[in-house]
Amino acid sequence: MLSLGIGDGAEHSVLLAIGSLANGQGACRMPRRTFWAPIGVPLPLLVFVAGVALSLLTLRHIVSALWNADVRALGRVLSAISALLLGTLFLSTAFAAAAPGKTWIIGAMVISPERPDAGQVLHVLIEGDRIATVTPAVPADITDAAIVRAEGLYLIPGLMDSHVHLTSIPAIPYPMRAQHPDLVEAYLRQVPRSFLRYGYTTVVDLIVTDPRPLQSMRAAPAHPDIYDCGGALPVPNGYPSQNAPAEYRFRVFPNTVVDPAHTANFPASEDPTAHTPRAAVERILKGGGICVKTFFERGFGRDRNLPVPSADLMQEIVAAAAAARVPVLLHASSIEAQTFGLENGISIFAHGLWNWAPHTGGQAMPPEVQAVLDRVVERSIGYQATLQVIAGLQLLYDPGYLDRADVRRVIPAALLTWYRSDEAQWYKRDLAQGTSDSDMRERYGATLQRGGRVVKYLAQHQARFLFGTDTPSGPTIGNLPGLNGYLEMQRLVDAGLSLRQLLEAATLSNAKAFGLDGQIGTIQPGKRANLVLLGSSPLESVQAYDSIQGIWVGGKHFLPGDLEADRQ
Numbered sequence: 001m002l003s004l005g006i007g008d009g010a011e012h013s014v015l016l017a018i019g020s021l022a023n024g025q026g027a028c029r030m031p032r033r034t035f036w037a038p039i040g041v042p043l044p045l046l047v048f049v050a051g052v053a054l055s056l057l058t059l060r061h062i063v064s065a066l067w068n069a070d071v072r073a074l075g076r077v078l079s080a081i082s083a084l085l086l087g088t089l090f091l092s093t094a095f096a097a098a099a100p101g102k103t104w105i106i107g108a109m110v111i112s113p114e115r116p117d118a119g120q121v122l123h124v125l126i127e128g129d130r131i132a133t134v135t136p137a138v139p140a141d142i143t144d145a146a147i148v149r150a151e152g153l154y155l156i157p158g159l160m161d162s163h164v165h166l167t168s169i170p171a172i173p174y175p176m177r178a179q180h181p182d183l184v185e186a187y188l189r190q191v192p193r194s195f196l197r198y199g200y201t202t203v204v205d206l207i208v209t210d211p212r213p214l215q216s217m218r219a220a221p222a223h224p225d226i227y228d229c230g231g232a233l234p235v236p237n238g239y240p241s242q243n244a245p246a247e248y249r250f251r252v253f254p255n256t257v258v259d260p261a262h263t264a265n266f267p268a269s270e271d272p273t274a275h276t277p278r279a280a281v282e283r284i285l286k287g288g289g290i291c292v293k294t295f296f297e298r299g300f301g302r303d304r305n306l307p308v309p310s311a312d313l314m315q316e317i318v319a320a321a322a323a324a325r326v327p328v329l330l331h332a333s334s335i336e337a338q339t340f341g342l343e344n345g346i347s348i349f350a351h352g353l354w355n356w357a358p359h360t361g362g363q364a365m366p367p368e369v370q371a372v373l374d375r376v377v378e379r380s381i382g383y384q385a386t387l388q389v390i391a392g393l394q395l396l397y398d399p400g401y402l403d404r405a406d407v408r409r410v411i412p413a414a415l416l417t418w419y420r421s422d423e424a425q426w427y428k429r430d431l432a433q434g435t436s437d438s439d440m441r442e443r444y445g446a447t448l449q450r451g452g453r454v455v456k457y458l459a460q461h462q463a464r465f466l467f468g469t470d471t472p473s474g475p476t477i478g479n480l481p482g483l484n485g486y487l488e489m490q491r492l493v494d495a496g497l498s499l500r501q502l503l504e505a506a507t508l509s510n511a512k513a514f515g516l517d518g519q520i521g522t523i524q525p526g527k528r529a530n531l532v533l534l535g536s537s538p539l540e541s542v543q544a545y546d547s548i549q550g551i552w553v554g555g556k557h558f559l560p561g562d563l564e565a566d567r568q
C-alpha cells in the first residue's frame with residue numbers, strides 16, 4: 001500500500017523543540033501602508049495648547065536673556081523649551097494611543113451566521129478593539145470616526161481556522177533548519193501575515209512543543225488572534241512522539257500520559273503522578289491553553305504498530321477536560337480510531353474519515369463508515385474534515401503548483417526559489433519511492449474521493465462541521481499558510497458542503513466549540529472587532545473568499561496586499 005505521509009504537523013513541532021530556535025524571534029516590520037491611524041482631535045489640540053503656553057511663559061525669559069546677553073540663561077530657556085516640546089509630543093502620542101480608535105464601515109451587506117438571511121445592509125461602528133454598534137440607520141454625525149465606504153461589499157465575521165501548526169515549516173523539518181536559518185526566519189515571520197491575508201483572524205495551534213515562536217508571532221504587528229492547546233497528550237512512544245529521538249520524547253511532549261491499562265510502557269525514570277491526564281490538563285490551562293489534543297493512530301508510512309491509548313485512559317482524559325470545560329480533539333482518521341473516539345466521549349475529530357481500511361477497494365461507502373458517521377451526527381461531534389491533508393500531498397506531484405500567483409502571496413520569494421531546488425524535493429521523493437507523478441496524483445485522488453464522500457454524507461445530515469485545515473499536516477509544500485484554508489474551502493464545497501455550512505463552520509460553530517463565542521463568531525455589538533470585507537457574497541460562491549478587500553483584527557485594519565509575502 002501507498003504510504004500516506006499524513007502527519008499532524010507534529011514531526012516538525014517535535015524536532016523544533018529539541019533545539020532552541022532563536023530565528024523565530026525576529027520582529028516584523030509594519031506593513032508599508034499602515035492604514036489611517038486615527039489620531040483624531042487630541043494631537044492638534046494638545047500641540048496648540050502647548051504652543052500657546054510655551055509662547056506666553058517663555059517669551060519674557062527669552063527677551064530678558066537676549067537683552068542681558070546672558071548666554072547661560074538663554075541656554076536654560078532653550079532646554080526648557082525642548083523638554084516641554086518633547087513632553088507635549090509624548091503626551092499627545094500616549095493620549096492618541098489610549099483613545100479608542102473609531103471606524104464606521106458604511107453600507108456593507110452584513111452577513112452574520114446567527115441570522116438565516118443572506119445579508120442586510122447595515123452600518124458597523126468599531127470602537128477600540130470592539131464592535132460598538134450595528135445599525136440599519138446611517139448615523140447623523142460620524143465625523144469623529146474614520147469612514148470606510150463599503151457599499152456593494154460584504155462584511156463577515158473574521159474567519160477561524162481551528163487546526164493549525166504555526167511553527168512547522170513545509171519542506172524544512174528541524175534537522176534541516178540549521179542549514180537554512182534565513183529561510184526559517186523569513187517563513188516564521190510571514191506565517192501570521194499569510195493567515196491574515198486570507199481572512200483568518202483567529203487560529204488554534206493544536207500542538208505546542210515550544211511556546212517561544214508563538215510568542216514572537218503574537219508580538220508581531222500583524223497577526224491573527226492565536227490560541228493553542230498547549231502540549232498535546234500522546235501515550236509513551238505513541239504518535240506523534242515517535243518522531244522525536246527516544247531520549248527527548250518526554251522533554252518534547254511533557255504532557256505524555258501514563259496509561260492505566262499499560263503501566264509497563266511508562267519509563268521508570270519519569271514520575272507517573274506528573275503524567276496523569278489531570279496533571280497534563282492543569283499544565284495546559286496554566287499555559288493559557290483552551291483545548292486538549294490527543295491521538296489514536298497506529299501509524300502510517302514507516303511507523304507502524306505504534307501504541308494507542310486504552311479506553312480507560314481516554315475516559316480519564318475526557319473527564320479531566322470536562323472538569324476544565326475545554327474540548328478534547330482526537331487525531332483519528334480510520335474507522336477504528338473514530339469508533340474509539342465516539343465510544344469514549346471525545347468532542348472533536350481533528351480529521352475526516354478517509355481511511356476506510358479494510359474496505360479501501362470499493363467506490364461505495366461501506367456500512368461500517370456510514371455507521372460511524374451516523375453517530376457523529378447523532379452526538380453532534382465537531383468535525384474537521386481536513387481534506388487538504390490529502391490534497392496537499394497530491395499537490396507535491398502537480399508540476400505547475402509553485403508557479404501559481406497565490407503561492408507567491410504567502411511564501412517569501414527566497415523560500416519559493418528554494419522550494420524549486422533539488423534539495424527541497426526530498427519529501428516528494430520519499431513518498432513516491434520511484435512511482436510516477438501521475439500515479440501518485442491518482443492514488444491520493446482515491447483517498448481524497450473517500451474523504452469527499454464523507455463530507456457529502458455529513459453535510460446532507462447537518463453534521464457539526466468545524467473549519468480546520470491542519471496547516472501544514474506534514475512537510476508538504478502543498479499546505480501553505482492562509483492559502484491552504486482557501487483551498488480547503490474549495491474542496492469542502494466541491495464535496496458537497498453548502499456555502500452557509502462553510503461560513504458557519506469557519507465562524508460561529510468554531511467559536512462555540514472552543515468557548516470563544518462570547519468574543520468572536522458573529523457581527524454583534526460587544527464582540528471583538530474581527531471582520532473581513534469581501535468583494536462578493538460568500539453565500540453565492542466560494543470564490544468570494546478570494547475577494548478580500550479588508551481585514552480587521554481587534555479593530556486594527558489591514559489591506560490584503562500589505563500582508564503578502566513580497567511586502568515584507
Ligand SMILES: [Zn+2]
Pocket residue numbers: 007008009010163164165206470473
Ligand atoms: Zn494537525
